Amino acid sequence: MKFHIGLDFGTYQSKVCVYSLEGKTHEFFRFSNTGTFFLPSRVGCREDETFEYGPLSDNLCLKEYHYFKIASAEDEEFHVETFERGKGRQHHLYREEEFAPFTAEFLSVLYLTNLLFTVKDHYLRSREKKDTRSGFLKKLFTTASSSEHSFTIQLGIPTEWSQLKNLRRKRKFENILMICELLQKHYRTHLDFLKATSSELKGVVGDIYSTIELQNAAQLELKLHELGISVFPETAAGLTFIVKSKQLQTGYYAIMDIGGGTTDISFFSVEPGNNIKYLASESYIIAANNVYKKIANNPYSIKAVHEAEQGLKVLIQSGAEIKDEWVRKALVEVRDALNKLVYKLFNRRVYFFKKGMIDGYNGQPILLYGGGSRLPSFNEGSVLIHDNGSPLSITIPVTYMEKQKIEDYTSNLALLPMDQSWKKDFPVLVVALGLSFVKPDSFADWFGEEDYHWKDVPKPGSKRGSSKWGEESDTTRSVQHPQNEDYYLFNVLASRWNRSL
Numbered sequence: 001m002k003f004h005i006g007l008d009f010g011t012y013q014s015k016v017c018v019y020s021l022e023g024k025t026h027e028f029f030r031f032s033n034t035g036t037f038f039l040p041s042r043v044g045c046r047e048d049e050t051f052e053y054g055p056l057s058d059n060l061c062l063k064e065y066h067y068f069k070i071a072s073a074e075d076e077e078f079h080v081e082t083f084e085r086g087k088g089r090q091h092h093l094y095r096e097e098e099f100a101p102f103t104a105e106f107l108s109v110l111y112l113t114n115l116l117f118t119v120k121d122h123y124l125r126s127r128e129k130k131d132t133r134s135g136f137l138k139k140l141f142t143t144a145s146s147s148e149h150s151f152t153i154q155l156g157i158p159t160e161w162s163q164l165k166n167l168r169r170k171r172k173f174e175n176i177l178m179i180c181e182l183l184q185k186h187y188r189t190h191l192d193f194l195k196a197t198s199s200e201l202k203g204v205v206g207d208i209y210s211t212i213e214l215q216n217a218a219q220l221e222l223k224l225h226e227l228g229i230s231v232f233p234e235t236a237a238g239l240t241f242i243v244k245s246k247q248l249q250t251g252y253y254a255i256m257d258i259g260g261g262t263t264d265i266s267f268f269s270v271e272p273g274n275n276i277k278y279l280a281s282e283s284y285i286i287a288a289n290n291v292y293k294k295i296a297n298n299p300y301s302i303k304a305v306h307e308a309e310q311g312l313k314v315l316i317q318s319g320a321e322i323k324d325e326w327v328r329k330a331l332v333e334v335r336d337a338l339n340k341l342v343y344k345l346f347n348r349r350v351y352f353f354k355k356g357m358i359d360g361y362n363g364q365p366i367l368l369y370g371g372g373s374r375l376p377s378f379n380e381g382s383v384l385i386h387d388n389g390s391p392l393s394i395t396i397p398v399t400y401m402e403k404q405k406i407e408d409y410t411s412n413l414a415l416l417p418m419d420q421s422w423k424k425d426f427p428v429l430v431v432a433l434g435l436s437f438v439k440p441d442s443f444a445d446w447f448g449e450e451d452y453h454w455k456d457v458p459k460p461g462s463k464r465g466s467s468k469w470g471e472e473s474d475t476t477r478s479v480q481h482p483q484n485e486d487y488y489l490f491n492v493l494a495s496r497w498n499r500s501l
Contacts, residue, residue: 005153006435011070011260013038017436027416049197053114070261071104078285098302105492113180117190152228154435158262160281175490181227217488235264237434252360258372263287280349288372294330346385369406369427
């Protein structure tokens with residue numbers, strides 16, 4: 001049996017959709033320890049130095065770790081794109097000391113290794129239950145049956161397609177996933193892995209690095225291919241299922257995946273033949289967590305932010321009206337910040353190069369999904385994408401897109417479980433579904449390297465001027481991206497800013 005695992009590694013929780021290459025089915029994976037399609041992105045370190053993963057199962061943890069996924073993803077490029085602050089002006093949103101004595105990347109490796117053991121064991125056991133052979137024949141075929149199972153994995157990462165601009169982040173998560181697979185080969189059983197102490201796990205990971213014989217990036221690519229693992233942009237993955245289900249008419253669209261730590265925005269067109277042509281895409285380090293940081297008692301404490309997150313989620317799920325003015329203000333401020341990012345991406349990467357398509361975007365849907373899209377006010381109303389430099393004019397035409405929930409596109413999907421228990425959570429599961437498709441029927445048409453280094457271009461109708469980084473400006477700011485050398489190994493045991501071995 002061959003299975004392809006679509007793994008959406010989330011800031012708050014992770015989701016999995018598994019495609020059976022023989023059965024031709026996509027199944028959302030239900031975690032037995034939560035009874036849901038979600039595994040909380042949490043690692044707890046016990047008194048005996050072993051770890052537990054996902055939901056809190058005992059009171060023996062000395063420390064709990066959250067948000068290690070987004071901390072692993074945070075890099076200079078995120079700050080350049082989101083805040084227009086380059087090297088030397090960086091303020092780390094997720095501080096290293098919050099994960100001591102480990103690194104965010106090491107915790108990500110442990111968490112994903114446990115998750116993959118869980119998923120693979122489920123499908124191995126399912127095959128054993130279906131095996132009706134007994135006695136000698138069952139023993140004879142047990143080893144062969146296990147070897148017949150093969151898994152490939154596609155991990156979603158918050159990035160756009162440019163191989164040059166986001167190479168560091170891509171390489172880092174390739175390394176994280178590679179170490180996960182090699183850890184599984186070392187321990188062989190899930191139970192052996194769960195018994196391992198932090199000291200032992202650090203030693204094993206160190207030994208893995210010492211035995212990896214990779215001399216260049218090409219050899220890394222070959223190793224990833226041998227292991228059957230890859231990473232894929234979350235923004236593209238979320239769109240894949242729409243392409244497969246052929247639910248969009250020819251025209252221009254946008255998507256916005258609002259997660260816990262990052263938001264992915266993409267502009268694209270549906271071409272004749274139901275092909276997707278990407279026009280611009282970017283990931284930003286503004287998302288639901290920014291709301292929780294604003295209402296937390298201490299915005300610099302991960303524990304305080306996590307408590308604020310849980311409190312607001314309980315309030316929203318209760319259906320009660322949010323009366324706290326501070327919370328309502330935080331929701332509006334982050335929503336407006338996200339809308340401005342949509343505006344910025346469209347004008348810098350779509351309109352600036354292809355002005356003729358502006359009429360085709362007016363009134364078109366911008367599809368929303370991700371856990372953050374459920375926050376009040378986030379999924380309502382319109383988004384301004386172009387105003388010809390005169391946002392307050394009543395005579396100069398402006399262009400808006402209309403927010404639309406991704407749930408509107410689930411009507412003709414045949415997915416497992418057949419009881420459609422996944423449907424109410426579809427906005428949060430859509431990326432995992434997209435990742436479970438092995439070869440999406442789409443193509444990318446990205447701008448070249450020269451288009452990522454902008455010149456100062458005045459906005460239409462404005463005067464040329466300047467301002468400090470991070471402040472409003474009447475020019476299209478020149479974005480200088482950090483150099484991305486072709487390195488190929490990342491040490492998950494080292495400081496997150498000490499990237500290569």
